[in-house]
Amino acid sequence: MHRDxxxxxxxxxxxxxxxxxxxxxxxxxxxxxxxxxxxxxxxxIIGVSVGAAIGGMKPVAEIQFEDLLLLAMDQVVxxxxxxxxxxxxxxxxxxxxxxxxxxxxSFGPHHSQNIESFFMHTPGLKVAVPSTAYDAKGLLKTxxxxxxxxxxxxxxxxxxxxxxxxxxxxxxxxxxxxxxxEGDDVxxxxxQLMVHRSLEAARELASRKIEVEVVDPRTLAPLDKKTLxxxxxxxxxxVIVEEGCRTAGIGAEIAAIVAEEGIGxxxxxxxxxxxxxxxxxxxxxxENYVIPDAKRIVSAVESIVR
Amino acid sequence: MKAESGGRTESxxxxxxxxxxxxxxxxxxxxxxxxxxxxxxxxxxxxxxxxAVAVGVCINLRQDDYVTSTHRGHGHLLAKGGNMSxxxxxxxxxxxxxxxxxxxxxxxxxxxxxxxxxxxxxxAGIPIAAGLGLSIKMRKTDQVCACFFGDGASNQGTFHExxxxxxxxxxxxxxxxxxxxYGVSVPxxxxxxxxxxxxxxxxxxxxxxxxxxxDVLAISDTAAEAVERAxxxxxxxxxxxxxxxxxxxxxxxxxxxxxxxxxxxxxxxxRDPIEKLRQHLVSSGYITxxxxxxxxxxxxxxxxxxxxxxxxxxxxxxEDALRDV
Numbered sequence: 001m002h003r004d005x006x007x008x009x010x011x012x013x014x015x016x017x018x019x020x021x022x023x024x025x026x027x028x029x030x031x032x033x034x035x036x037x038x039x040x041x042x043x044x045i046i047g048v049s050v051g052a053a054i055g056g057m058k059p060v061a062e063i064q065f066e067d068l069l070l071l072a073m074d075q076v077v078x079x080x081x082x083x084x085x086x087x088x089x090x091x092x093x094x095x096x097x098x099x100x101x102x103x104x105x106s107f108g109p110h111h112s113q114n115i116e117s118f119f120m121h122t123p124g125l126k127v128a129v130p131s132t133a134y135d136a137k138g139l140l141k142t143x144x145x146x147x148x149x150x151x152x153x154x155x156x157x158x159x160x161x162x163x164x165x166x167x168x169x170x171x172x173x174x175x176x177x178x179x180x181x182e183g184d185d186v187x188x189x190x191x192q193l194m195v196h197r198s199l200e201a202a203r204e205l206a207s208r209k210i211e212v213e214v215v216d217p218r219t220l221a222p223l224d225k226k227t228l229x230x231x232x233x234x235x236x237x238x239v240i241v242e243e244g245c246r247t248a249g250i251g252a253e254i255a256a257i258v259a260e261e262g263i264g265x266x267x268x269x270x271x272x273x274x275x276x277x278x279x280x281x282x283x284x285x286x287e288n289y290v291i292p293d294a295k296r297i298v299s300a301v302e303s304i305v306r
Numbered sequence: 307m308k309a310e311s312g313g314r315t316e317s318x319x320x321x322x323x324x325x326x327x328x329x330x331x332x333x334x335x336x337x338x339x340x341x342x343x344x345x346x347x348x349x350x351x352x353x354x355x356x357x358a359v360a361v362g363v364c365i366n367l368r369q370d371d372y373v374t375s376t377h378r379g380h381g382h383l384l385a386k387g388g389n390m391s392x393x394x395x396x397x398x399x400x401x402x403x404x405x406x407x408x409x410x411x412x413x414x415x416x417x418x419x420x421x422x423x424x425x426x427x428x429x430a431g432i433p434i435a436a437g438l439g440l441s442i443k444m445r446k447t448d449q450v451c452a453c454f455f456g457d458g459a460s461n462q463g464t465f466h467e468x469x470x471x472x473x474x475x476x477x478x479x480x481x482x483x484x485x486x487x488y489g490v491s492v493p494x495x496x497x498x499x500x501x502x503x504x505x506x507x508x509x510x511x512x513x514x515x516x517x518x519x520x521d522v523l524a525i526s527d528t529a530a531e532a533v534e535r536a537x538x539x540x541x542x543x544x545x546x547x548x549x550x551x552x553x554x555x556x557x558x559x560x561x562x563x564x565x566x567x568x569x570x571x572x573x574x575x576x577r578d579p580i581e582k583l584r585q586h587l588v589s590s591g592y593i594t595x596x597x598x599x600x601x602x603x604x605x606x607x608x609x610x611x612x613x614x615x616x617x618x619x620x621x622x623x624x625e626d627a628l629r630d631v
Binding site for chain 2 (some may be wrong): 002008033037038041043046047048049050051052053054055056057074075079082084085086087088089090091123124257301
């Protein structure tokens with residue numbers, strides 16, 4: 001925002017930032033002209049952002065919960081994502097939509113979803129899914145400096161996680177996966193919180209002499225197929241861990257890519273670990289049952305190693 | 307520049323209004339004929355009968371002002387100063403169309419004149435117009451945005467959300483409701499509990515005005531006030547123009563006989579805005595009958611030129627399907 005005066009933030013409660021405090025204090029630094037509290041009006045927020053972006057600004061819109069993006073699907077999918085294409089390249093929409101998704105703990109079916117796969121299925125949108133503070137900073141800078149709409153999905157549980165973040169300016173290019181842990185036996189592909197649960201599973205598996213490689217795509221669109229396939233070529237085994245529903249989820253897409261372009265690398269069937277096709281329940285034991293944890297990931301890995 | 311400002315300016319302005327309405331009328335009639343002959347892919351929604359609204363509003367706009375539009379967008383694009391040939395080529399899906407053939411009738415956009423596109427998602431342009439207004443306010447220019455939408459859009463959530471945004475932030479937007487009395491076949495009386503959609507402005511604390519949509523000068527005068535108000539940073543206005551489409555909703559939908567009577571259509575045609583202005587121009591001595599014929603011939607041949615341009619333009623290369631995603 002210091003670098004580019006066209007950048008501004010808008011969203012519900014972004015000045016006080018009660019919910020997750022991501023934008024807290026920014027009003028003091030940048031003033032009310034650039035940090036705009038909006039009505040509770042999700043489709044309006046994104047529609048206004050699309051218009052402002054076409055009009056030469058660089059809005060960073062916050063949607064308070066990922067689930068609420070569904071209220072703005074027309075503006076995200078029909079307008080923002082398609083504007084460059086359907087105008088024949090006459091315009092573009094430099095818009096970043098930030099939103100916290102995933103489960104938090106008994107927030108219930110309307111405040112706990114991970115719907116990353118919906119947007120991976122939308123041409124014209126870039127989808128960033130950072131799992132660490134370092135990645136979040138670098139990817140967000142790339143998103144804001146870009147010319148096209150980016151859905152920047154944050155995970156509620158990762159807001160509390162600490163990580164090393166350099167003071168200096170740096171960017172992380174989109175479509176560049178990061179190997180969060182190296183290993184020779186099995187590749188796990190996971191995003192956001194599931195990266196951390198996969199790393200936890202990997203530590204457990206290491207004690208059983210199974211070395212897991214954890215690949216974090218960091219962006220789902222564009223997707224770094226090269227790193228993914230190289231890892232599967234090395235390990236011969238693939239488990240995909242996702243916090244969304246399994247059916248037609250990111251695991252389905254990644255599995256299909258490996259089946260099409262790397263089936264010869266595989267020594268065992270691909271496994272997917274995800275939420276069964278149900279909403280996220282409120283009751284803590286039920287919620288913990290449907291969200292993949294390290295134990296389920298360990299079992300999935302063992303099922304194709306043994 | 308108001309239509310009734312008098313003298314030479316007035317006559318030039320009236321002739322510009324007249325010519326632009328005729329251009330849209332002839333263009334749309336030709337598009338209808340081409341569509342019926344199977345020359346145009348997809349669907350078209352014709353603006354015939356509603357010309358006074360687009361022209362009456364856009365005559366008050368500068369080239370750097372924005373326009374958002376609807377599924378029935380050809381008239382808005384031409385009224386804003388768009389090029390008939392490039393629009394026609396777009397309707398054909400040809401390479402030389404405004405959007406290189408990738409948008410077609412329902413997405414035709416001319417960013418060079420800041421007409422940011424027809425939009426067939428009913429009401430979707432309303433919050434986008436508010437956003438363009440926000441960009442104007444943040445960039446501190448005195449541009450405005452004219453946002454066209456139909457009676458049907460006024461029952462969408464986007465109508466409420468978009469106008470609410472524009473009202474709380476006093477954005478330079480003129481919301482223009484083209485009330486043509488039907489949402490496809492459904493009469494507005496069945497879909498809308500108020501007689502005047504402009505009365506909904508009260509809910510946003512902004513001015514709401516009803517205008518005869520068949521009277522281009524009344525529209526131009528009222529729009530001039532709304533545009534000026536917006537330019538001065540005083541906020542948005544909701545302008546409702548009661549108008550009528552002479553043709554069916556789209557494609558094969560008949561003009562009358564199903565949900566509208568022939569008498570109803572004929573009664574509206576008797577109030578035709580172009581004919582009304584023509585009589586005024588001739589009877590007031592602005593133009594002679596011969597000059598009128600010259601104007602008509604010249605526009606008709608420009609439309610034919612647009613058709614020729616579109617037919618001669620090649621289809622886009624197939625690799626274009628994968629570009630500009």
